[in-house]
Amino acid sequence: MNLDELKDKIGIGEDKVYAVMGAFTAPEDLVEGGRKIREMGYTKLDAMTPFPVHGIDEAIGVPPSKLGWLVVWFSALGCATAITLIWYVGAIDYRLVIGGKPYFDFSYTIPIAFELTVLFSAFASFYGLWVFNGLPRLYHPTFNYSQAHRASDDLFLLVIEANDPKFDAETTAEHLRSVGAGDVEVVEG
Amino acid sequence: MSAVLQDPQLMEVNPPLVRSEDYHDLTEQISGIVEGDVIKTPTKYWITLAVTASITGLLGAMLAYLLSTGIGVWGNNRPIGWAWDITNFVFWIGIGHAGTLISAILFLFRQKWRTSINRSAEAMTLFAVMCAGIFPLFHTGRPWRAYWLFPIPNTDLNLWQNFRSPLIWDVFAVSTYFTVSLLFWFTGLVPDLATLRDRTTNKVKQVIFGLLSLGWRGSARHWSHYEKAYLILAAISTPLVLSVHSIVSFDFATSVIPGWHTTIFPPYFVAGAIFSGFACVMTLLLIARWTLNLQNLITMKHLENMNKIILVTGSIVGYSYACEFFIAWYSGDIYERFTFLNRAFGPYWWAAWSMYSCNVFIPQLYWFKRMRTNLWVMFAISITTNIGMWFERFVIIATSLTRDFLPTSWGYFHPTWVDMCTFLGTIGLFLTLFLVFARFLPMIAISEVKGVLAVQKHQFSDEEVMAK
C-alpha cells in the first residue's frame, strides 16, 4: 500500500475534505442538534465531548458497544486455562503425592480459576476498548478543527463526515448552523 | 492547618459539586495542580518529598543487606517463621483494597460522591500493592529463586508449582489484583490525559500526554465503548477485591495452627481490609484536601460517608474478634482455647489489646455526628485504625506461631532494627509514589466530575431525550 492509498484510507490528505464540524456549549444542545441533523438524513455522524453525554448515541445513531461479548469469551478462556494448567501439572506432567491429596481435584482449582477468569476478562475489556476504538492513533483529521482542543474541556462538537452520501460542504455547514452549532468549519484531512 | 479546615461549619454550607462551578473552571482547577510550574510548587511539597524519598532509600539499603546476608537479619526464628514480613504484606494488601472498592462498588451503586476520591483511591491501591509485593518476594530465603512461584516453564528443575498451596493462590490473586487495578486506573485516566494534552502548550508535555492519551478524542463511539469497558472492569473488580483478601486469609485458614485454622477468616479479613483501606484513604484525602485546597471537591459529606463505612466495618471486625473467642470456647479444643486465652492474656497481651482498642472501641465514637464531622477526630481515628489493623495482622500471624502445639517449641519474637527500618521504608515508598502522583497527574477524574456536574446542572436524563 503506498502512502496516498494509506492517506485515503484514513482520510488524510491535502485539499481532502474530511468533515464539517460545529460546536455546542451544553451537552443537551449537542444531543438536540445531533438528533435534528440525523433527521435531515445524515448518517455518518460523530460527536466529540469532554465526558460521556447521555442520549447522544441514540441521537446520532451510534450502535451499542459489542465489547461485552468479547469479555464473556475471554472469561471462559481464563477459567479453562486455569483448570487445564492445574490438571496437566498435577495429573499428567509431574505426579507428586502432596500431603496425601489426590493428583488432581477441582476443589483446589477454584481460587486460581477465579483469578484467571477475572484477569482474562480485564485484559479483554481493556485491550478490546482500544482495538474497537481504533486506538492508539496519535493523529486524527478532526484535530484540525480550530476548537478541537476544547472538546476535552468545555465544548461539545458535532461531526458530519465527508463520506456521508448526503454530504456537501456548503449545505452541510448551513444545516449544522441551523441546529444551533457555532464555529462551524469545513475540516480538511 | 488552614482556616478552612478548622471551620467545619464553612464546609457544611458547601453542597456537593456546587452548581456555580462550570466545566471550564473545573478543568482549570484540577489541571491547574498538574500544569502549575514546577518551580512554583510550594516548598512544603518538596521538603515532604525529600523526606519520604530518603526513607525509600532506607528501604533499598535494608533489602540489599537482607539479600547479601539472609533472613537472619530479621527477628524471625523457630517457631516464628513469619513475623513482620507477612504482617506488613497483609497490612499493605488490606490498605490496597479500599481503592478499587471505592471505585468499583460505589460506581456500581451509582454513588456520585465517589468521583471526588476514586482517582486517588485507585492510585493508593496500586502503591499499597507495590509495597505489599515487596514482602512476599524478599521474605523468601532465596529471593533470586522467587520466580519459581510463577508457573513459567523453568528449566532449573523442571518442577511445577504446588497448586494446593494457598501461597500459590496468593501469587495469582495479588498479581491479578495489581494488574486489574492498574488497567482500571489507567482507563479512567485516559480522557483526562487527553484534556492535559489539549491544554498544554509545552512541546515535551504535548508529546508525553499525546502518547499516554493514545490519541483519545472523546468521540461518541469512544465513549460508548469506554463506558462499557469501565462498567465491566468495575463489575469484575468488585468480586476480585473480595476474593483477594479471602485468598490471603486462606494462607492461615487452611493451616493447622490454632489461631490460624479458622473458617471465619475470609469475611473477617475482607471487612478488616475495607476498614483499614478506608482509614488510609481518609488520611491521604485529609492531607491532600488541606495542602491542595480541595474543600469544595472533597466535601464534609464525602468524609462523613466514609466515616460511616469505617464505623460499620470496624464493628464487623469487632464482631469477628468476639466470634473467634466464642468458637474457641465452644469447640472445646484445648489448643484452640489456649491460643485465644494466650492471645488476650499471654505475653502478647499488649499487642492484642492495642488491636481491640484501635479497631473496635475507638471507632465507636463515630456513632456521634459531631465526631463524624470533626476533621481532627477523623484524622486521628484514621491513623489509630491503621495502627490497630497492623496489630491485628501481627497478633494473628506472629502470636499464633509463638505458642502452638508443643510447649517445648514455644518462643518469642523480637524484631530487629532491620525489621523496623524495612517497614518504615515501605511507608516512605508509598508516600513518595503518592506525592509524585498527586503532583503530576490529575488527582480527580475530570471527565467523571463533569458528567456528574452535567446531570446536576440540568436535570437531564435518558427519559427526557426519548420524550423529545
Place this chain on the structure above:
Amino acid sequence: MSLISIQTPNVTGKKYWRSLNQLANTTEFREWVHHEFPANATEMLDGNSRRTVLKLMAASFGLAGLAACSRPVEHIFPNSAGTEADNYLPGEPFHYATVMSIAGHVTGLLVETHDGRPTKIEGNPDHPHSLGAATAIQQAIVLGMYDPDRSSKVLQGGRESTWPALESAVQKLALGDGAGLRFLSGFVSSPTLDSLRAGVLKKFPKAKWVEYEALARDNELAGANMAFGQPLYAHPKWDKAKVIVALDHDFLNLDAPTPFFTLAFSKRRRVGSDEDLDKMNRLYAVESQFSLTGANADHRLRLKGSEVRQFAIDLAAALGAMPGLNVVNNGGSADKRARFLAALAKDLKAAGPEALVVAGPRQPASVQALAALINEKLGSECVTYTKPVIDKSSSGVAALKALAGEMSAGQVSTLVMLGGNPVYSAPADLQFAVALSKVATSIHLGAEDDETAAAATWHIPEAHVLESWGDEASSEGMAAIQQPMIEPMYGGKTAAEIVSWVTTGKFTKSHDIVKNYWLPQFAASKEQGDKEQIWRKALHDGVVAASKTVEPIKVTVDAKKLASALAAEPQVAAAGIEVGFYPSSSAWDGRYANNGWLQEAPDPISKLVWGNAAMISPKMARDHKLTDGDVVSLTRGNFKMEATVMIQPGHSDDAVSIALGFGRQRCGRVGKGVGSNANLIRTTDGFYFAPGFTLAATGKREDLATTQERGTGDNQEGRPLAREGSVEEYKKNAKFVEEMAEVPEVHSIYSEFVYDKGNQWGMAIDLTSCTGCNACVVACAAENNMPVVGKDQVMRGREMHWIRMDRYYSGDENDPEVIEQPIPCMQCENAPCENVCPVQATSHSPEGLNDMAYNRCVGTRYCANNCPFKVRHFNFLNFHKHEPEIVGLVYNPDVSVRMRGVMEKCTYCVQRIEETKIKAKQDGRREIRDGEIKTACQQTCPAEAIVFGNINDPNSRVSKLKKQERNYAMLAELGIKPRTTYLAKLRNPNPELTA
C-alpha cells in the same frame, strides 16, 4: 580462609589433598595460620558477632585437611572384611574398631572413614561396654580431631620451639635415680602405659608417678578399702537388679561417660509382654542436683550431697545391716525422707538378691562402703568386686596434694605431665600454677595449648585418640587396641611414646611400643593362627580376646571396722550454702570445651547450651530474690567465683550445683570463656561438695541460652503429648494411653492416598526405655552435617538439631517428675508441611517419607509454620559460606550440606536407606531385612529406645511395637497420620509411696 580457596580451585580427590599438603609447608601458609587464628582470637560466640560462628566452622577445619589424607604407615585393619588395601573402593566408607577411655571408663568405638578421613563414630558392637552404642561425647570427638585450635607445635616457655631442641634439653637433664623426677598423668587404663610406668620407675627408683582426674573413681576404691580392707572396683549388674538405689549416682548420664550402664539398666525397662512388666526394675534416686538418673527414677529424694551419707547410714540401720546403729529420724521436715526410707528399706528387703545399692563417685568412701555393706546384707547378687588390673595406689586428690607439696618445696626438678590440664583442673587450694613455677623442668604433653601448656617449661602436642596407637583395658581387664585412622595431623605424640622416650632416651613409635607389648602375650595356636594373625584379629574386632580379665573375688565387709571408720571419718560442719561440683554433659572436665557439637548439645535436664550455671532450687531463688540470668558470687574463705543463676526445679534447697569444665581462659575460640570456672572454688577438702559458702548477688546479668523456653513451656499444659502412666495403671487398663486423647473419625473429602506397597518406613520410640541422654542428638548432627550455629543464634531459637530431646516437668516444683521425649520428624502421611509448599520442594515418597528437595526450596518457611511439631529447621544465615572446601573432611559425603535460605529436616537418614537398598540389589535381593537399616539416632541409642523399620511387614520389630497398646501417635487428632509413634512411658512406682 581466602588463601585456601585461592590455592585450591575446584580440584577434588587425592590431588586436592596433595596440593594442600604442599600448601601446608609453605611459609605464607604458616603466616596465614597465625594471622587467621591468633592465639587471643576473640571468643566467637559473643552475641553480636555471629559471623565468628562461621569463622569457627571454617576454623574448626582450617588445618584439618592438611594431613587428613595421610594414612598411618603401619597396617590398620578395618572392621569390615579384608584390609583396606585389598578392597578399597573410592567413596566406599571403611569402619575401624578402636577404643577410648574417659577417666577409666573404657568404650570400644567403630570409626567410619571416607577415603582415609574419619567422619563418624559409632559404638563397637563387639565391645562388651558398647554393644554398638556410644555417648554424645564419644561421638563428638571426631570433630575435636579436626579442631585447628589443637596444639601443633613444641613450645618452650610458651614460645614456639622444636623437637630437637626439646631432645637436647632432656638429654642434659641429670635424672640420676629420679629423686626429683615426677610423672603426672590422668587415669591410666592402658596396659602398655602401665608396663612402661613400671619400666621407668624401675630405671628411676626414686621417681614417682601420680594419677589425677578432676572427675575420678578414686572414692570407689577408697570405699572398698574401707569396707573390705583392699581397693576394689564394684561392678553393678544393672540388668540383674529389680530394685536399684542410686545414692547421688547419675549412672545414666554424668557419672558414666560410657553407654555401658544405660545399656544394662534399660534391659529391664522394656515392655513387650506381661512378664516384662513384672521384671521391670524400680529405681530410687537420692541426689542434690536434678540428674537424668533422678528423671528416670521411680522415686526421687532430694538431699544435699553431704546429707547422703547420713541417709546411707540410716538405710543401713533400717535394714539392720549395722549392729548398734538405729535410724536417726530428723523428723518434721524430713518426713518425706522418713517415708521414703521406710518404703525403700522394705522394698530392698523384698528384692533380696535382686537389690542393688550404688554410691556415686562424688560420695565419700564411707558411703561407698555402706553401699557395699547393704548389698552384702541383702545378699545382693547384683554386684561383684574385682582387684584393679592396674595399680591405683598413687592416684587421686591426696596424691596430687602430696605432689603439689613436693613441688612447692622445690623437691621436684623434673615434672612430666602426660595429658590433662592440671593448672586448670587442680583444686584451687593447691595453687598448682605456683607450685609448677618452682619446677625447673616441666614437660607437658597436651592436646591443646592450654593453661598448663603456658605454665610448663616445655609443651608437646598430644596425638588425638583417632590418631594414636594405644590400648585401653576396662576395669575388669577387657583390653582393646587403639588404632589410628590417620597420621597425627599436628605431629602429636602419645603418652606411651614420651614415657618410653624418657626411659630409653630414644624415641620409639607408639605402634611398635604397643605391638611389642602385646605380641609376647599372645599364644599362637592352630585355630587362632600365628601371633601376627591374632594381632590382626584384635585390631579387626576391637577387643583383645587374649586379654586377661580378672575374676570377681569373694569379699565380706567387716561391719565393726566399718563402724569405727565411720566414727573416725572427719565431718565438716554443714553450715551455709553447699556447692556441689558436677561433670558437664558437654565439656566433661573441660577437655572437650572446644567442641562445637558438644557445646550446642543441650544439657538433658536444664536444656542449657554454651555454658554452665549455678543451679539452685526455686525456693532458694525466692529466698535470695534471684531469677534466671542473675550473676552471683560464691565465696568460701579465699576462694571466690562468679556464676550465672539458673533455677532448677527439684534441686535441693540451700545448695548450688555447678558443672566443671567451663570458664577456660586459655582455650580454642569455641570454648574460651564460655561459662564460669568452678575450679576456682573447688578445694581438696571440698572436692565434690563443700558447705559453708556464701552466695551474693552481684547485680550483673548474663544471658543463658536454652533450647526450651524457660518457665512456661516446661510442662505439658495438660496436653497428651509425652504420655506416661504407672505399671499398675497399665495392668488395670492397657488402653489408658490412647484414652488420653480423643481422636475423632476424620472423613476426608478426598480419596486418601494408600501406602500398601513395598517398604513403608516408620519409627517407634519407647519412652519407657529412653533415658533422655543426648546420644541421638549428636549422632544426628554428625551423620547429617549439622552446622554449629553458636550461642547467639540458639538464643534466637535457630538451632538446627533435626532430632531434639523435649523435656517436661510435672507435679510440685520442689519434687517434680521429668519425662524426656525425642522429637524427630513424624513423617506424617498427610503432611501439613507438604500442602503449603508453593514450589513442591517437599513431597511424599512412595515409601512414605516426607522428602525435602533442598535445591528446590525457595525458603518461604510456610512449611515450618504449618508443622505442628516444629521439626523443620531453616537456614536463616549461611552457616557454611566462609568454610574452605576442606570443611568437607568431617562431613558425611552422602548428605548434602544445606545452603542459606533453605529449609531442612529429619529424613529418617534416607542416605542410609538408599545405601542399603543398593547393597540389597547388588546381592540380588529385593526385600530389605528387618533391622538392616538403622537410622543414626537408632544405631547409637544405648537404651535401644528408637526402632526403625518397615511397617508394611507385620513381623518387623517396629510393626510389633506399634501393635502394643502403649503405642500412640502425637497429635493424631489433627488427621496427619504420623509415621513416628511413641510407646508411652511406664513408671514403676512403689505402691507404698504413691498411696
